[in-house]
Amino acid sequence: MALGLGTGSTAAHALDRLGDLLRAGALPGVAGVPTSLKTELHATRVGIPLLPLGGDGGPARIHLSIDGADEVDPDLNLVKGRGGSLLREKMIEGAGEKFVVIVDESKLVPRLGCTGAVPVEVIPFGAPHTLGLIRKVFDGLPGFHARLRMVKKDAEEDTPFLTDNGNYIVEMFFEDGIRGNLHNISDQLLRITGVVEHGMFLSMATTVIIANKDGTVTVMDKKN
Numbered sequence: 001m002a003l004g005l006g007t008g009s010t011a012a013h014a015l016d017r018l019g020d021l022l023r024a025g026a027l028p029g030v031a032g033v034p035t036s037l038k039t040e041l042h043a044t045r046v047g048i049p050l051l052p053l054g055g056d057g058g059p060a061r062i063h064l065s066i067d068g069a070d071e072v073d074p075d076l077n078l079v080k081g082r083g084g085s086l087l088r089e090k091m092i093e094g095a096g097e098k099f100v101v102i103v104d105e106s107k108l109v110p111r112l113g114c115t116g117a118v119p120v121e122v123i124p125f126g127a128p129h130t131l132g133l134i135r136k137v138f139d140g141l142p143g144f145h146a147r148l149r150m151v152k153k154d155a156e157e158d159t160p161f162l163t164d165n166g167n168y169i170v171e172m173f174f175e176d177g178i179r180g181n182l183h184n185i186s187d188q189l190l191r192i193t194g195v196v197e198h199g200m201f202l203s204m205a206t207t208v209i210i211a212n213k214d215g216t217v218t219v220m221d222k223k224n
């Protein structure tokens with residue numbers, strides 16, 4: 001069985017548990033496909049055998065992926081990638097048969113983009129130009145702004161955040177979440193040359209497991 005291994009603080013718990021079960025011999029034949037370099041290191045540390053995505057050494061199919069999310073809307077659309085790993089996550093989680101998302105109640109939103117940035121991975125070449133084209137998609141939308149994600153290089157200087165793929169991240173902010181047809185907006189973003197992928201994971205999650213504040217768990221399945 002091949003598992004897509006997610007990235008982030010929630011997915012890290014799943015990696016630890018998976019490692020425990022593998023070491024106890026409870027999951028023979030299970031291997032993982034990691035969605036980031038960080039997850040690759042973590043999985044190796046806890047003893048999860050790893051496979052590439054595709055190619056001779058890769059699994060014929062990914063049976064199940066497990067990951068966290070930054071936001072979940074009522075239709076189980078997600079914002080992911082605030083941790084910076086959206087591209088590999090989308091490739092792996094989109095290639096699998098089942099995609100299980102684990103979140104706590106605070107991640108549930110009425111509309112995507114309500115609680116923070118919606119990330120877009122762009123190639124470094126001409127990134128300011130690509131940023132301008134992304135801004136044009138939401139031209140005139142009150143409260144919308146977009147910027148390049150930066151990290152501290154040293155005490156003096158900021159530098160663009162680099163993804164595992166050597167790309168930059170544009171962060172899009174919406175005053176009250178994204179209104180309108182998400183699939184159309186997704187298409188518009190993906191049509192921009194220079195955009196590699198965005199962090200809206202639309203109609204991808206097959207199950208969302210929600211940890212509620214009162215200690216109960218709610219499981220929501222995708223409607224067919």
Ligand SMILES: O=C(CO)[C@H](O)[C@H](O)COP(=O)(O)O
Nearest residue numbers: 008009010068081083084085
């Ligand atoms: O998409 C992701 C990383 O790119 C994470 O799944 C998302 O940011 C949620 O992280 P956490 O479980 O730490 O809240």
